Amino acid sequence: MPDEARLAAADQPLVFRPKPERPPPTSSIGVLGWMRANLFSSVSNALLTLLGAYIAIVFFTAIINWALVDAVWEASNRRECLDRVGRAGACWPGVIAWIPNLLYGLYPKDQVWRINIAFLILVAWALPLWLPRVRSKVGIGLSAVLLYPFLASYFFHGGAKDLLWTALIALGMAAFAWVWLTTLSERTTGLPFGAVVARLTGAPEDDEAATRTRARIAYAVLYLVAVGVTTQWSLSEVSTRYWGGLFLTLVISGFGITFSLPAGVMLALGRRSQMPFISLCSTAFIELFRSVPLITILFMFNTMLPLFLPVGVEVNRLVRAIVAVCLFAAAYMAEIVRGGLQAIPRGQYEAASAVGLGFWQSTALVIMPQALRIMIPTIVGNFIGLFKDTTLVSIIGLFDLLSMARAVGEDTTWLGLFLEPFFFITMIYFVFCFLMSQYSLNLERKLGAGQRR
């Protein structure tokens, strides 16, 4: 390089000036670019894509033709459907006629509103958990798990109430009222319901003792009102023999899911415990229930248990099934939780001890929150499995969703109709399982937001 040029350049500082960006080649952007990169990147990929598309088109047109285009929507029996379209199209009137049974089983049709109301109450109970500016979410969640079942049981089963039962139902009602009173007061004033009552009745803002006393009085009044309402209110009895369909599936899996998580946590802690007796018992329980198929456990609980009971004592068939499902699910959950616990580094335990936390505090405040977050995908996977496993109760004579779908094809009016009901319940199972899995993904994103490395 000549010297003059170098000197001239030295006058000005050297600055890197990039050339203006050129647009990407048209073949790599847009739909076409995407397709080229992902579907037709090579000859073999292109062939596979075409084959896949062909199969998908054939498959879905066949399904759509069968389920929608050629389907019969109005007929009074299967013969009419067959005479019109043969077996080429679906015969939906049979499924439509059976929808009440598929959803509620043999539950008396004039009482079905009770199930709907109880379901709406559950939705309303859980709704505050997603609302912003609600602080008592732990209390609301716990009350939903612990107290909602009492209220729901009464809606579902009804019948005579003794003293204890009245007290429990009232507790459920009071809890539901509390959930919404707290939600409303926290959203408007930022204070829990008890504190708001205390303010309104004139307790000074800085007097904590007076606030607490008045809040307690408010809760007691709420409970007494609930007891009063409960004693005045009654529903006719609907024996569990009539429960069935989707309703029964949800009851069994609902109990299984809500019971298995806490029980699984306790069992997992028990198995890791230093205390030999507790550890032995937990291990024995887990191994026993995990090494036996669910169907055998159901069978044992259903047919063997009555043999060991005294004459005249009858344990409800549904209760037996629910207990069997709960114990089985708890054993599986315990091993999932134990796996999660093992992923927590030793340092976490030591750090928790170092700041003076005892066993329960360190478990509840340090270990479990971390472990449970890691376990979400597995736990929800297990819940989905449990939801589908409940179909096994059909073997012991409970008419869950699957057995009801089978019954459609045995109804004399709709004899032989079995693809349509199965198609219908496939959709139901898909919706529930998909929602569960989406919720878990959502939860993972939320809880893992600050932890991404």
Added chain:
Amino acid sequence: MKKSLSLLGAAAVVVAMSGTEVVAQQTLAQVKQRGALNCQVGLPTPGFYALSADGKWSGLDVDMCRAVAAAIFNDPDKVRYQSVTSAVRFTSLANGESDMLSRTTTWTAVRDTQLGLEFAGVNFYDGQGFLVPRASGITSARQLDGATVCVLTGTTTELNLADYFRANNMRLQSVTNENVNVLVETYLGGGCDAYTNDKSGLAARRSAFPNPNDHVILPETISKEPLGPVVRHGDQNWGDIVRWVLYGMIEAEELGVTSKNVDEMLKSDNPNIKRLLGVEGNIGQGMGLTNDFMVRVIKHIGNYGEAYERHVGANTPVGIPRDESLNALWTKGGLMYAMPFR
């Protein structure tokens, strides 16, 4: 799985039998105290224990439950139906959950002698047959050599089929499933040359085919299937009640007593009718019922012929003609024969 379940079931029955003698003696008292009869039926099956879209059970076997309830309570609706799979049917009876089962159960020596059961009679004589497409030109089961046959798994049907083919030196290929509707679909789709099941079910299934007349039921009946209600061993009195309610219904038909004329028949001079309806004698009291128990059964349910025509007769979708079949009265060439009421 089905097989292992049946094994488990058999084991449970054996265990149960050693423990249930206590339960046995007091079935009637328990039923009365409970205020309802626990009657076990099977998974819904047309004609015998059918479940309709409005959630009601009906059928020939259901009428057996209703008849016993009518005899005890004068109310045929005081029945709690228990619908369980065949794998656990005997266990559910043995462990005391069911008071009786009435669900097209074949009376066999093994069941009667080794499972602690007592068959209370026969309310339907069935037999296994074949359904083939008319276009195949087959007119006899003997022509099925080498055929592919669709058969229900886990029942005696499968065994009977194998026995029949072996006895006649024919080659058999079977397609099995535990769901009748799946088998029928396979058969209609050409997956097998013939479909076999108890004849009581064949006609009903055929009626739900797109073109019923394209299929024929072959004349051969390859097995004997006497079906009837079953109770636990050890409570003879309870067995007597179920047995004589069934006989009573058959006897009523023989004597011409129907649900419509039973009130006039109470004034009949025929001593057989008098004893059947409890105007004379005390057959009912001897069993712990009232003497007019058959009046109640006939009023609510009718005689055997009425129940038959209502649920499985030629004018029903199930459509099994009764004339000259095994299920006709003995006076009309059938096997329905009640022991005398005296």
